[in-house]
Amino acid sequence: MARYDHRAIEAKWRERWERDGIYEIDVDGAQRPFYNLMMFPYPSAEGLHIGNVFAFTGVDIFGRYMAMRGYDVFEPFGHDAFGIHSENFALKQNVHPMTLIRNNINNFRGQMKQLGTRIAWSHEVDTTDPAYYRWTQWIFLQLFKHGLAEKRLAPVNWCPSCKTVLADEQVIDGHCERCSSEITHRSLEQWFFKITSYADRLLKNLDWIDWSEVVKTAQRNWIGRSEGLEMSFPVEGSEESISFFTTRPDTIFGVTFMVLAPEHPLVERITTSDRRAAVEDYVAQAMRKTAVDRQTMERTGVFTGAYAVNPLNGDRVPVWVADYVLITYGTGAIMAVPAHDERDFDFARQYDLPIKVVVAPPGWSGGELSGAYTGAGVLVNSDEFDGIESKAAAEAIIAKLERDGSGKHQVTYRLRDWLISRQRYWGTPIPIVHCQACGPVAVPEEQLPVVLPYVEEFRPTGTDKSPLASVESFARTTCPSCGREARRETDVCDTFLDSSWYYLRYPSTEYDDRPFDAELTKKWLPVSNYIGGKEHSVLHLLYSRFVTMALHDMGFLEFEEPFQRFRAHGMLILRGAKISKSRGNIVTPDEYFESHGADTLRAYLMFAGRYEEGGDFSDQGIEGVYRFLNRVWDLVQRYRAQEAAEGPLPxxxxxxVHRTIRKVTEDIGELKYNTAIAALMEYSNDLQHRPALNSEEVRTFLLLLAPFAPFMAEELWEQIGGAYSIHTTSWPQADEELAREQEVAVAVQIDGRTRDVIQIAAGSDEEAALQRARESARVQRHLDGKRVVRTIYVPDRLINFVTASEG
RNA sequence: GCCGGGGUGGCGAAACGGUAGACGCGGCGGACUUAAAAUCCGCUGUCCCGUCAGGGACGUGUGGGUUCGACUCCCACCCCCGGCACCA
Structure with missing residues (x-):
């Protein structure tokens, strides 16, 4: 009997599938389109690691299943190859990123083919290919033309080690996401996309899109909508007034001081001359601080010498500057209510400022507070609003202020605009020309792409300029509008822009005159099934939604949400740590391809635990899955050698058969691959013990196995004379009638303890079941001397005799 | 601190409020073998009683609760993982 030789079989089918193009698809003619998308990876030099393999296998199984269900499954793949990752690595290796990336991509493609994915390679994309980034630039221009992109001076996060600006999301705990250096602040001219104009819609649509709840929650928190009051207090003896936002208008009578962020423009204008030196000193110091310092150091601040007046009660309150107030949120200024806000309370203690209670804490008898009371309650010391409960008072106060025009109900978001500019080399050039006369001018669409020049010296400059700024042949140009000499924008785009639209590109890769074809887009999008890691919950996924929504509003897309269904897979970790190069714990699939084969690796990774949970990778147990596949192999060999004509299936x-079909089908639909594989194992264990095998069973088994172990399933399918290919053969249908049990095991409990299990006909009525239960000797023994006061009957499941406690 | 997700045998894990531990790993015993590997068969949550047959108690992070019945629902708490974090 021939042994299972995974190397030979996998090589054989890899070649044959590729030659026949069975995973390619007629994107124009498809009748039942199903767009099955996996998050494209950054093609690192190390190649695919086990975490990628885990993620992609789960997507591929779903795609294979849907294809067998009769859908025209389009499963593309690509490479998110721009960015600091490659650039830093290229610098270290002293290779040009262009060379490096080309090699890496070839390597990735090879590994994905080895893994046995059903990818339509003719639609591959590479974000660093001018044919791709031409359209990334086109998207930039559309946003620019519609007023959604603008350049403005902004305080930015600066990583002194990567020598670049980072988006807020790329700053983790005040440290650079990539190199962990501490972040400092700078003020630079930067391009922004106004994602904040879409905050409300991005939030609202979360109510109906079919996404993993985790991700929706993360996005809701990230958008951070809050409702409250916006108003301003005039500054005494000046024309200025300080506008602020608060979610607690009910505490407005408790304001005892105000605070401006150090960067606030009013600081300079209202500071009194005697305080100027101290204030300037403080502001300079605050700007120098790193994000970490700002968070961990104790409350600091300085008095400006100015006073503001609370129009509600005429209170004169001092105006301070303190770095616990952020310029990036709300108006960059606050009304401080120390009695009812912890930060304000701490600050008031620190600088001996008054604390005035205006919301009575429960059981409060008018004494001093030992800490801020931030809960709701009944108002005191608030004039006409005394005695009203917080919520009603807040509404009443807003209403009053709106009536006299001095304040208004306001919604504020935590979400900030998307900072696009990167002062680096390895990215999509921003397609803008700066003209002395005309200002920033869009590069005409017919002149795209603005090609990223090949530059030997691509090292970051350490200034606030991109290396492209010193490439005269690139930077010097003429203004598309007035024809005078002008300079190109030399910053490049954040890589999240590259990945914010790639799913729009895949179906249309054959067109080089448009980013995405209208007809194809209509046919294939929104994406039917998108699976990826939760680590992209708020970055990639939110930006993609924004770009899609904006393109929708411009009339380019009919839908406003790009991903109909999104599921987050779990993260595979290694010995408790995230798998990453920097941790030096990369495990590649290659050794497993060699030792056990792709089929075993795929099935093992899916079997080890829940796909949506992830877990700690260890190859303990991979032998078990390998043995399983070997048993399947042997089983089919035995079937082929079988001489006697097969009888009807008992x-x-x-x-x-039908129970297994049902179980595997349901489980795949819910991405519960581990239990689907367990069901297949149970099935094969049963087949193992049959004296003879029946063709229906063997065929069905192979069909159910196909998504998990595509190579072996194909090989065995051929061996039993199945028509090529198993992967285009229909998924078996469970017959509910046949799947139904005739006899069921029913647990018999006395007072909730199982005392016996009886076999009775399925669907027995209560009377018959109880009678059978009472016949059991064990049951009788336990019932002896007891009085049954109640019986519970759960058909086909259990019987519970409840006895009187006194016996 | 806030928001998610978890905590079940030696290990990875299953389990519509209804027989906890499916499936697999590991372990133990056996068959085959000169022997070993591979393969196959059996056993394998803990404790107690029993020579066997068998029987019993306990058991899903901790403590309460609801229920005939709780891994599952409710309340309080502990621990681990992930994300966010001075957001006014």
Whole structure:
């Protein structure tokens, strides 16, 4: 009997599938389109690691299943190859990123083919290819033309080690996401996309899109909508007034001081001359601080010498500057209510400022507070609003202020505009020309792409300029509008822009005159099934939604949400740590391809635990899955050698076939691959013990196995004379009638303890079941001397005799 | 601190409020073998009683609760993982 030789079989089918193009698809002619998308990876030099393999296998299984269900499954793949990652690595290796990336991509493609994915390679994209980034630039221009992109001076996060600006999301705990250096602040001219104009819609649509709840929650928090009051207090003896936002208008009578962020423009204008030196000193110091310092150091601040007046009660309150107030949120200024806000309370303690209670804490008897009371309650010391409960008072106060025009109900978001500019080399050039006369001018669309020049010296300059700024042949140009000499924008785009639209590109890769074809887009999008890691919950996924929404509003897309269904897979970790190059714990699939084969690796990774949970990778147990596949192999060899004509499938065997079909089908639909594989194992264990095998069973088994172990399933399918290819053969249909059990095991409990298990006919009525239960000797023994006061009957499941406690 | 997700045998894990531990790893015993590997068969949550047959108690992070019945629902708490974090 031939042994299972995974190397030979996998090589054989890899070649044949590729030659026949069975995973390619007629994107124009498809009748039942199903767009199955996996998050494209950054093609690192190390190649695919086990975490990628885990993620992609789960997507591929779903795609294979849907294809067998009769859908025209389009499963593309690409490379998110721009960015600091490659650039830093290229610098270290002293290779040009262009060379490096080309090699890496070839390597990735090879590994994905080895893994046995059903990818339509003719639609591959590479974000660093001018044919791709031409359209990234086109998207930039559309946003620019519609007023959604603008350049403005902004305080930015600066990583002194990567020598670049980072988006807020790329700053983790005040440290650079990539190199962990501490972040400092700078003020630079930067391009922004106004994602904040879409905050409300981005939030609202979360109510109906079919996404993993985790991701929706993360996005809701990230958008951070809050409602409250916006108003301003005039500054005494000046024309200025300080506008602020608060979610607690009910505490407005408790304001005892105000605070401006150090960067606030009013600081300079209202500071009194005697305080100027101290204030300037403080502001300079605050700007120098790193994000970490700002967070961990104790409350600091300085008095400006100015006073503001609370128009509600005429209170004169001092105006301070303190770095616990952020310029990036709300108006960059606050009304401080120390009695009812912890930060304000701490600050008031620190600088001996008054604390005035205006919301009575429960059981409060008018004494001093030992800490801020931030809960709701009944108002005191608030004039006409005394005695009203917080919520009603807040509404009443807003209403009053709106009536006299001095304040208004306001919604504020935590979400900030998307900072696009990067002062680096390895990215999509921003397609803008700066003209002395005309200002920033869009590069005409017919002149795209603005090609990223090949530059030997691509090292970051350490200034606030991109290396492209010193490439005269690139930077010097003429203004598309007035024809005078002008300079190109030399910053490049954040890589999140590259990945914010790639799913729009895949179906249309054959067109080089448009980013995405209208007809194809209509046919294939929104994406039917998108699976990726939760680490992209708020970055990639939110930006993609924004770009899609904006393109929708411009009339380019009919839908406003790009991903109909999104599921987050779990993260595979290694010995408790995230798998990453920097941790030096990369495990590649290659050794497993060699030792056990792709089929075993795929099935093992999916079997080890829940796909949506992830877990700690260890190859303990991979032998078990390998043994399973070997048993399947041997089983089919035995079937082929079988001489006797097969009889009809016995009823018990038929039942198992249909129960397994049902179980595997349901589980794949819910991405519960681990239990689907367990069901296949149970099935094969049963087949193992049959004296003879029946063709229906063997065929069905192979069909169910196909998504998990595509190579072996194909090989065995051929061996039993199945028509090529198993992967285009229909998924088996469970017959509910046949799947139904005739006899069921019913647990018999006395007072909730199982005392016996009886076999009775499925669907027995209560009377019959109880009678059978009482016949059991064990049950009788336990019931002896007891009085049954109640019986519970759960059909086909259990019987519970409840006895009187006194016996 | 806030928001998610978890905590079940030696290990990875299953389990519509209804027989906890499916499936697999590991371990133990056996068959085959000169022997070993591979393969196959059986056993394998803990404790107690029993020579066997068998029987019993306990058991899903901790403590309460609801229920005939709780891994599952409710309340309080502990621990681990992930994300966010001075957001006014």
């Amino acid at each position: 009823i018990e065997a038929q039942r198992l």
